[in-house]
Amino acid sequence: MAFTGRLTNAFEAPRDWRSAMRRGLACRCPACGSGRLFSSFLKVRPNCEACGEDLSHHRSDDLPPYIVITIVGHVIGGANLTFESFAEWPMWMHMALWPVLALAMCLGLLQPVKGGVVGYQWALRMHGFGDNRDEEAPLRVGGNEG
Ligand SMILES: [Zn+2]
Secondary structure, three states, rough: OOOOOOEEEOOOOOOOHHHHHHHHHOOOOOOOOOOEEEOOOOOEOOEEOOOOOEEEOOOOOOOHHHHHHHHHHHHHHHHHHHHHHHOOOOOHHHHHHHHHHHHHHHHHHHHHHHHHHHHHHHOOOHHHHHOOOOOOEEEEEEOOOO
8 A cells, every 4th residue: 555645534535636726726616616615805605605515624824825925926026037137117117017016916816826725625635624534434544545
């Protein structure tokens, strides 16, 4: 038996983390993909409106902003250095463009990135997203093979 990096319950069905993250990035329920994930800009619904999946177990905390800062920092920093090197822009143009672009990118990315993190947590059954059968079934190491 190969170790896959996490403990699984013998009765758990595997969840595809790629499709769960894709659904989360689209701001949809990671379980069914049709219900909306958010009730407001960054507030996750307690339950899916379509399938009833309990979404209250998410604990994305500060990870989505960290990911967004990393993405935006690399894009804005790289673009700023590129334009600084090859274009003869006046300083006011830099001062007007980069902060507005950074703010727009942060606001545009924050919700889908948080959805992706919630989808990943759901797929890995983190923080109570599992079936809560830990007390009933013995744990085993590895994936769902044999
Ligand atoms: Zn759903």
